[in-house]
Structure formats: C-alpha cells, structure tokens
Amino acid sequence: EVQLVESGGGLVQPGGSLSLSCAASGFTFSTSWMHWVRQAPGKGLVWVSRINTDGSATAYADSVKGRFTISRDNAKNTLFLQMTSLRAEDTAVYYCAKDLSFNQVDHWGQGTLVTVSS
Amino acid sequence: SALTQPASVSGSPGQSITISCTGSSSDVGAYNYVSWYQQHPGKAPRLVIYDVTNRPSGVSDRFSGSKSGNTASLTISGLQAEDEADFYCSSYTGSRPPVVFGGGTKLTVL
Numbered sequence: 001e002v003q004l005v006e007s008g009g010g011l012v013q014p015g016g017s018l019s020l021s022c023a024a025s026g027f028t029f030s031t032s033w034m035h036w037v038r039q040a041p042g043k044g045l046v047w048v049s050r051i052n053t054d055g056s057a058t059a060y061a062d063s064v065k066g067r068f069t070i071s072r073d074n075a076k077n078t079l080f081l082q083m084t085s086l087r088a089e090d091t092a093v094y095y096c097a098k099d100l101s102f103n104q105v106d107h108w109g110q111g112t113l114v115t116v117s118s
Numbered sequence: 119s120a121l122t123q124p125a126s127v128s129g130s131p132g133q134s135i136t137i138s139c140t141g142s143s144s145d146v147g148a149y150n151y152v153s154w155y156q157q158h159p160g161k162a163p164r165l166v167i168y169d170v171t172n173r174p175s176g177v178s179d180r181f182s183g184s185k186s187g188n189t190a191s192l193t194i195s196g197l198q199a200e201d202e203a204d205f206y207c208s209s210y211t212g213s214r215p216p217v218v219f220g221g222g223t224k225l226t227v228l
Contacts, residue, residue, distance in 0.1 A: 035217075044120075044222040045155070045163065045206050047215060059216050100168055102151035102210040103217035108162040 002026040002107045004096045009112030016086050016116070022079040022096030022109055030054075030074040033099035036081050038092035039111070048094070049081065050103065064090075086116045121146065121207055121220035128226040134195040137223045139207030140188060145218055147188035151210035154183060154192045157222075158203045166205075167192060194225070202227045 008020040020036070036048040049070040050059045058070050069082040079096055093111040100106035122140040129135040139146065139154075146152055152170045155163035165174050167183035170190060180195045190209070194201055207220040 037219075044204075045157075045208075045219045047208075047217050047219060050216060059214065061215055095162060100153075100165070102149070104151060104153040104165070104168045104208070104210070105155075105163075106165050106168070106174060108164070110162055 002098065004098065004107060004109035006094065006096050006109045006112035009094065009114045011115045011117065012086055013118050014087060014116055017082070017084045018086065018114060020081040020083070020094055020096075020112060020114070022081075024077045024079065024096075024098070027098065027107075029072075029077040033103075034070075034072065034079045035097040035099060035103070035105060036070060036079075037095045037097050037105070037108075038090075038114075039095070040089075040092040043092075046092075047103075050099070051079070083114070086114075088116050090114060091116045121209060121218055123205075123207060123220035123223045125221075126224045126226065128228055129197045130228045131197050131199065133197050134193060135197060135225065136194075137192045137205055137207075137225070139190040139192070139209075139220050141190070141209050141218070142188055144213065145209040145211045146185065146190050149210045149212065150185070152183070152185060152190040153208050154181075155206045155208070156201075156203045157206065163206065197227050199227050201225060 005023045067085045096109040097105040098107040154167040157163040
C-alpha cells in the first residue's frame, strides 16, 4: 500500500523558515516523480513544486520561486520542501503527492498545515 | 492560469451530473492528460479520472471523463450521497507551470 506521510508543519512568523518532509513507502520512490501541492483554508488546490527521479530537475510555481526548494533523498525514501521568507499567503495545508504520469497525481499524503502569522 | 470550473453543481440521488473544466489550447486542448480529483471535507484529494477518460482501480464506473476542444468534463451517474464532495480538474501544460488546477466544484447531493 502506498503511503505518504508529511511532517514539519506548524506556526511560523512572517519572514521565517520551515522545512517539510514526506516519508514514502509502498512503492519504488526512486523511480517516481514527486510534487508538493498546497491548499489554503477554504480554497482550492494549487500546485507548488515538482522534482524528477534523481533530483536533477525541479520546477516551481511563480509564487514560491526563489523562496522554496524541493529536494529528495532516495536512500531514505523522503521528499523535502524547504521554505524561506514565508508570507501570510503561504498559509495552507501542504500535500506531498506521487506522480502517475504527466503531472497527474495518483497518491496523496494526508497533508501538513503551515500557518504563517505573527 | 487556472482552469475554470463551476463553483457548484447539485443533483438528486440516482440522477447524473456533469462538471465542466475549461482551459485553453495550451493545456486542456493540447494534451490528453486531464485528471479529476474528489475531496471530501478534511480529507486528502483522491484521483478518480486520469488521461481524460481512465479510471484508477477501485473507482466506481459511475465516474466517467471526456474532452471536447478546450473543455474537459466529469460525469457522475447514479448519484449517491457519498459522492457529495469537492471536485478538482487539472491539466498538463508542457510549459511553466507544468500543471494547472481548476478552482474546484462543490457537488451537493440533494
């Protein structure tokens, strides 16, 4: 059974940093592209970032480019999202997601809430 | 830019409903990589349709997808109470950003 378990969310002040992790199991992590998708309270899904199998190619939404960094450790089956210069508008549930093909997601984590507030 | 979905749709048990998802010739119209996700309150999204028309294992055959031009559609037949949820479409773009989502549609089963 595919499992994606996010951790690292919490309350952070504007301008602060936070690092999210996603522990993957039940599939071959090293051959799967991965995504982070977020959802602000009461709002819709928004794609944040994507990484290829070996971490050599990444992509970001314009809203987070230069502030967020996606990475992975295939030896530990773990996906990361390093977030810096956080803003109130970054407040959301952040989902780790496994790519099926062509940026379609076939499995989602349960999400971790990031709240940016003073 | 984000794909366009109706904010809400509703139907009675046993009826059929269709949710539209309108994009452009750069995303929905250009690629057969449209997917649909169902999200119940407080839960993670679940894939119900991929590659425009395909259903993942375990998804009811009451869910079906189609596409015409720049608009994709999700149809749910034989509505059941448990279908009540938010639905999101997404499409591959081949450019930046590499994927876009619709704003979501709230399905109410009357």
